[in-house]
Amino acid sequence: MDLKSKFMTGDREFKFYKDKIMWSIRMRASKKDVHISGAEGIYSKSDLQKICSAYIRRALKHPRGKPDRITVTIEELKQKPKTASLLEVTTLRCKSPEKAEKLIIKNLDDLGISKKAINTGLKILRAKKTMRGAAIVKMKSGKCTEPDKIRGVRVSRFGIEKSADKKLSKLLTKSKINTTTVKEALTLASKVNSCREIIAEVCISDDPDYTTGYIASKEIGYLRIPNIKKKGQMHGGRIFFIKEKTASDKIITFLEEQPIVVKYIH
Ligand code: WAQ
Ligand code: MG
Numbered sequence: 001m002d003l004k005s006k007f008m009t010g011d012r013e014f015k016f017y018k019d020k021i022m023w024s025i026r027m028r029a030s031k032k033d034v035h036i037s038g039a040e041g042i043y044s045k046s047d048l049q050k051i052c053s054a055y056i057r058r059a060l061k062h063p064r065g066k067p068d069r070i071t072v073t074i075e076e077l078k079q080k081p082k083t084a085s086l087l088e089v090t091t092l093r094c095k096s097p098e099k100a101e102k103l104i105i106k107n108l109d110d111l112g113i114s115k116k117a118i119n120t121g122l123k124i125l126r127a128k129k130t131m132r133g134a135a136i137v138k139m140k141s142g143k144c145t146e147p148d149k150i151r152g153v154r155v156s157r158f159g160i161e162k163s164a165d166k167k168l169s170k171l172l173t174k175s176k177i178n179t180t181t182v183k184e185a186l187t188l189a190s191k192v193n194s195c196r197e198i199i200a201e202v203c204i205s206d207d208p209d210y211t212t213g214y215i216a217s218k219e220i221g222y223l224r225i226p227n228i229k230k231k232g233q234m235h236g237g238r239i240f241f242i243k244e245k246t247a248s249d250k251i252i253t254f255l256e257e258q259p260i261v262v263k264y265i266h
Pocket of ligand 2: 207
C-alpha cells in the first residue's frame with residue numbers, strides 16, 4: 001500500500017471514530033424506594049453488556065445495603081458528546097474530619113464563596129438523610145436552587161475516552177489510587193467543573209467505608225481530602241456552588257443532558 005492510500009484509510013477510520021454513536025448507561029439501586037447506589041457513563045455499543053453486568057454486580061453488593069429494585073437505562077445518545085479536560089489530581093494531607101472542614105472552608109473562601117453559602121453546603125453534607133443527587137447552592141446568598149430538595153440533581157451522560165482512560169490509569173497507579181471510585185469521581189468532577197457557571201464542588205461519599213472526599217474547581221483542580229469523615233459514618237453528598245446571578249435551569253440541563261467525554265490529560 002502506498003503512503004497516500006494508507007493515509008486515506010487512517011483518515012476514514014478517524015472519521016468513523018468521531019461519528020460513532022455512543023450510548024449512555026445509568027443504574028439506580030434502591031430499597032423500599034430509598035436510594036442505595038447509582039452509576040452512570042458513556043460507552044460504545046460493544047461495551048454495553050460488559051458494563052451493565054458490572055453495574056448490576058455493584059448494585060447487588062453495595063456497602064449501603066441490599067436493594068429490592070435495580071433500574072438500568074441504556075440509551076443511544078442523540079447529541080454528539082462535547083469534550084472536556086480532566087482536572088489535575090492532588091492528594092492533600094489531612095488526618096481528621098475537623099482538619100478536612102478547615103481545608104474545605106479555606107479553599108471555598110479563597111474562591112469567593114460566602115460564609116453563608118459554605119455553611120449551607122456543610123449542613124447538607126453532614127445531614128443524616130442523604131440525597132440521590134447534588135445540591136446546587138448560590139455562592140453569595142447560599143440559596144439552594146435544586147428543584148427537588150430530596151432528590152437533588154443527578155449528573156449524567158459523562159464518560160472518558162479510551163486512550164485518556166489508559167493514560168489516567170497509568171497516572172493513578174503511580175499514586176496507588178487507580179480505582180473505579182477515584183476515576184468515576186474525577187470524570188464526574190471534570191464534567192461538572194467544565195461548566196462556566198459552576199465555581200466549585202465539594203463531595204463526601206455516602207459509603208460508610210469510603211473516607212476520602214474532594215473539593216474541585218477549575219482553578220484548584222481535583223483536591224483529594226483523606227479522612228473527610230470517620231469510618232462507618234453514613235452521611236455524604238455533593239454540593240455545586242454556582243454564580244449568584246445564574247439561572248439554575250440552564251446548569252441543570254447541562255449537568256443532566258449534555259453528553260461530555262473527557263479527553264485531555266494535562
Ligand atoms: N450526580 C450528582 N450527585 C451525585 C451523583 C451524580 N451522578 N452520584 C452521587 N452523587 C451524590 C449523592 O448525593 C451521593 O450521596 C454523594 O454524591 C456521594 O456519592 O478521589 O463515591 O457515589 O478518592 O458515594 C470520591 C472519591 C468518591 C474521592 C465519591 O460518591 C477520591 C463517591 P458516591
Ligand atoms: Mg455512594
